[in-house]
Amino acid sequence: MTEFLQATVNGIATGAIYGLLALGFVIIYKSSEVLSFAQSGLMILGAFWVVYFSSVLALNFWLAVLLGVLLSALIGVAIERSMLRPMVGKPAFSVAILTIGLNIALTVIGFDLIGVEIRSLGDPWGIQKVEIGQLVVSQKDVATIVASVIVVGALLAFFRYSRFGLAMRATAIDQETALAQGIPVARVFAVAWAIAAGLATIAGVFLGAGTGVTAAIGVRAIRALPAAVIGGLDSIPGAIVGGLIVGLAEAYTVAYQAEYLGFLGQNFSTAVAYVVMFFVLLVRPYGIFGTREVVRV
Amino acid sequence: MRGRPGLVTAYQRDMAIFPTNTQRVWFAAFALVMALLTFVLSDDLALRGASAAAAAVGAIGLNLVTGWAGQISLGHAFFLGIGAYTAAALGGETGGPLIGLGLEMWIWLPAAGLVAAVAGIVVAPIATRLRGLYLAFVTLGLVFIGEHIFREWDSLTGGIGVGRSAPKPILFGYDLSREGSFLGFTLSAEQQYLLFALVVLLVMGFLAKNLVRGRVGRAFSAIRDRDVAAEIMGINLARHKLIAFAISSFYAGIAGALLWTFVGFIEPRSFSLTLSIVYIAMILIGGAASIMGSIMGAVFITFLPRIVDLLSGYVPFIEDSPTGGFLTVSQVEQILFGLLIVVFLIVEPLGLYGIWIRIRNYWKAWPFSY
Numbered sequence: 022m023t024e025f026l027q028a029t030v031n032g033i034a035t036g037a038i039y040g041l042l043a044l045g046f047v048i049i050y051k052s053s054e055v056l057s058f059a060q061s062g063l064m065i066l067g068a069f070w071v072v073y074f075s076s077v078l079a080l081n082f083w084l085a086v087l088l089g090v091l092l093s094a095l096i097g098v099a100i101e102r103s104m105l106r107p108m109v110g111k112p113a114f115s116v117a118i119l120t121i122g123l124n125i126a127l128t129v130i131g132f133d134l135i136g137v138e139i140r141s142l143g144d145p146w147g148i149q150k151v152e153i154g155q156l157v158v159s160q161k162d163v164a165t166i167v168a169s170v171i172v173v174g175a176l177l178a179f180f181r182y183s184r185f186g187l188a189m190r191a192t193a194i195d196q197e198t199a200l201a202q203g204i205p206v207a208r209v210f211a212v213a214w215a216i217a218a219g220l221a222t223i224a225g226v227f228l229g230a231g232t233g234v235t236a237a238i239g240v241r242a243i244r245a246l247p248a249a250v251i252g253g254l255d256s257i258p259g260a261i262v263g264g265l266i267v268g269l270a271e272a273y274t275v276a277y278q279a280e281y282l283g284f285l286g287q288n289f290s291t292a293v294a295y296v297v298m299f300f301v302l303l304v305r306p307y308g309i310f311g312t313r314e315v316v317r318v
Numbered sequence: 319m320r321g322r323p324g325l326v327t328a329y330q331r332d333m334a335i336f337p338t339n340t341q342r343v344w345f346a347a348f349a350l351v352m353a354l355l356t357f358v359l360s361d362d363l364a365l366r367g368a369s370a371a372a373a374a375v376g377a378i379g380l381n382l383v384t385g386w387a388g389q390i391s392l393g394h395a396f397f398l399g400i401g402a403y404t405a406a407a408l409g410g411e412t413g414g415p416l417i418g419l420g421l422e423m424w425i426w427l428p429a430a431g432l433v434a435a436v437a438g439i440v441v442a443p444i445a446t447r448l449r450g451l452y453l454a455f456v457t458l459g460l461v462f463i464g465e466h467i468f469r470e471w472d473s474l475t476g477g478i479g480v481g482r483s484a485p486k487p488i489l490f491g492y493d494l495s496r497e498g499s500f501l502g503f504t505l506s507a508e509q510q511y512l513l514f515a516l517v518v519l520l521v522m523g524f525l526a527k528n529l530v531r532g533r534v535g536r537a538f539s540a541i542r543d544r545d546v547a548a549e550i551m552g553i554n555l556a557r558h559k560l561i562a563f564a565i566s567s568f569y570a571g572i573a574g575a576l577l578w579t580f581v582g583f584i585e586p587r588s589f590s591l592t593l594s595i596v597y598i599a600m601i602l603i604g605g606a607a608s609i610m611g612s613i614m615g616a617v618f619i620t621f622l623p624r625i626v627d628l629l630s631g632y633v634p635f636i637e638d639s640p641t642g643g644f645l646t647v648s649q650v651e652q653i654l655f656g657l658l659i660v661v662f663l664i665v666e667p668l669g670l671y672g673i674w675i676r677i678r679n680y681w682k683a684w685p686f687s688y
Contacts, residue, residue: 136512288469289466
């Protein structure tokens with residue numbers, strides 16, 4: 022039982038990170054109908070900025086995170102303006118492939134900046150643990166969950182109550198109609214990319230917290246894609262649910278698969294997200310909360 | 319140019335592979351030059367050329383399913399891997415710790431294609447259920463699941479970091495990987511690879527060209543342009559998507575088997591998402607829905623490292639050594655590769671083939687503007 026609870030807590034913590042990345046993905050997709058494969062590249066770059074501000078410039082950790090998020094958001098806006106804007110109206114596939122190309126460039130630059138050694142974020146949690154009953158939970162996992170709840174809550178409030186959030190929701194429903202109503206659709210695209218880049222940075226901080234940032238975090242970030250698909254590409258709650266499903270599936274695989282399904286081989290946890298995605302899509306072709314596409318000739 | 323090449327009076331001629339005699343002559347001349355080049359190219363260039371030709375086979379395969387049938391596949395690396403490992407299992411040495419049957423190339427090369435095609439047929443039903451971007455994600459998942467299988471199936475792949483050697487390319491008792499003589503010329507292993515890969519490319523290219531100008535190919539295009547409309551016109555969607563995936567995977571299997579035979583060694587980590595993207599880049603940079611474009615793209619991408627190498631002598635911030643400097647050659651290569659995709663998509667969606675067509679049309683009426 023303890024093992025199960027332990028795995029659940031770990032799963033929720035990783036799931037929260039996937040959820041944040043998937044959320045950025047969904048926000049871009051909803052507002053501009055662009056499928057962005059660049060999230061992992063943005064995350065690596067974002068994590069580097071935080072490392073740079075906190076350990077190279079020796080700033081306070083929280084200030085470093087804030088500056089990192091802002092800088093990432095700026096980069097997100099720049100990318101949208103320079104590369105995605107010319108592609109408005111082009112087939113979704115071309116744009117998706119473009120973001121893959123962009124991701125390659127971003128990842129290489131991020132790796133080059135981070136270098137081969139492990140870079141410390143200077144976060145206050147380190148590798149300390151908290152004991153709750155028999156459970157041993159690392160502090161950074163608690164911080165991850167708390168921070169994710171706050172960030173997601175703030176975002177939902179932004180979409181729900183602010184004037185610009187309303188504009189973004191309107192754009193998500195229909196771009197042309199929104200434009201006709203005087204909504205600055207171009208600015209909505211830019212803000213969507215800024216939010217996504219900021220979320221990616223926060224996810225990168227929590228992936229790198231404790232153990233430190235290495236070039237390897239990029240590989241894990243890719244698993245936010247199946248998370249977004251499982252939840253449904255155009256559903257904000259779906260992104261969170263999908264993230265949690267992937268996180269939990271991975272944690273349970275780590276805990277139990279060697280014992281019960283040993284024939285699947287070691288490190289099956291790296292592939293389990295895709296297996297789950299396969300089965301979810303076979304049953305629900307548009308993800309759990311995704312909107313069914315209406316097909317017209 | 320004799321006659322009026324723009325004037326087509328028969329459907330037969332409109333659909334012909336070479337509409338005019340001029341094109342036939344040019345193609346024959348080009349093929350002859352390529353064949354002659356094999357005898358004089360250095361080993362290094364010949365090996366790259368051979369890889370480019372094999373990659374072109376794979377790119378044609380991807381173009382069939384993505385360019386013509388419009389089914390986005392990010393899973394090409396998986397099928398390349400299946401081809402490479404089928405070849406290794408059938409053609410590998412017997413009696414070793416790894417699976418190997420010691421068969422000849424004329425068995426393992428088609429078999430690599432067929433096994434990959436079967437895998438494609440297994441995947442195809444999912445493609446009939448999913449549309450567009452969701453399909454892209456499933457094929458993306460395929461790559462990661464495949465990577466996991468290749469990593470863990472030690473008796474087939476040798477496992478991570480160990481790998482296994484590729485099968486020996488022995489064709490009817492003749493070993494291509496050993497220096498041999500041909501019509502009185504001595505040919506190195508690499509030159510023989512190039513010659514063989516060019517023959518395979520020629521055959522597979524013509525087969526693909528025939529496929530896409532026929533009934534099945536037209537059905538593919540119809541599905542790509544509007545699947546619902548295609549279905550109303552009486553095209554069986556499930557069947558044609560199945561055919562598209564099977565044939566595409568067949569090409570990928572052949573390409574995978576050939577490519578890793580030329581390299582001589584198979585590492586389980588080679589078949590990653592990056593490889594899939596490389597192939598996507600080939601057809602996008604070369605030109606979607608075009609056989610010539612696939613070949614151009616494959617050649618361009620395969621020779622890209624050489625081009626960057628040449629550039630590194632002239633551009634100050636690119637360093638030749640693996641460490642030091644702001645960017646190393648391989649990093650520039652990757653960034654350039656990523657940016658090339660971006661630039662081609664924004665500026666020239668028709669790819670290299672589109673550029674070629676424009677140049678050709680310009681000279682057609684030269685010196686008049688039209």
